[in-house]
Amino acid sequence: MSKKSQPETEPSFEESLEQLQAIVRQLEDGTLGLDESMTQFEQGVKLLRKCYAVLDHTEQRIELLTRLDDDGQPVLAPFDNTGTADTKEKSKAGRRKRASKTEDEDSGLF
Template identity: 35%
Template sequence: MNDKSKPISEMSFEEAMAALEQVVSRLESGNAALEDSIDLYTYGTELKAYCETKLRDAQAKIEKITVGADGQASGATPLDVE
C-alpha cells in the first residue's frame, strides 16, 4: 500500500486526504482482509486527525518582507493593509 510508505506527518494535506479517501473506499468495498481492515481503520483515523489539525490550524499570518542591502529578504514585519 503506497500510502503507508510515507509517514503521515510528512504528507501534504492533499496527500493525506487522498489516502483517507482510499482507506474508506477499501473498507466500504469489503474486499480488505479482516486483519488488514483493522489496521486500515486505525490508519484512517490517524489520517482524519491529521487533516482536521491541518484545517483547524489554518490561520492568517500576514507579513511584509524587509529587504537587506544585498537585495535579499532580511526579515519580515507584520503587515496591516487595512
C-alpha cells in the same frame, strides 16, 4: 561508509486526504479481511486527525490575518503555532463567535 537516511517528509494535506479517501473506498468494498480492515481503519483515523489538525491550524491563521480592531484596522499579533489535535471539543471551545455580517460585508472575501 554508511548512508545517512534522509528523514521522511510529512505528506501534504492533499496527499493525506487522498490516502484517507483510498482507505475509505477499500473499507467500503468489503474485500479486506478483519485484520487488514482494522489496520486500514486505524491508519484512516490517524490521517483524519492529521487533516483536522491542519484545518484547525489554517483556520487559526486565517482568523489572525483577517482580525480587525474597533476602528477597522488590522490587528497584528504574533501567531502561536502550538496546536492540539486532541478532540474537536477542545479546539472548538476556544473559538470566538463572529458578529453577524451586514449585506455589504457579505459580498466579498475580505
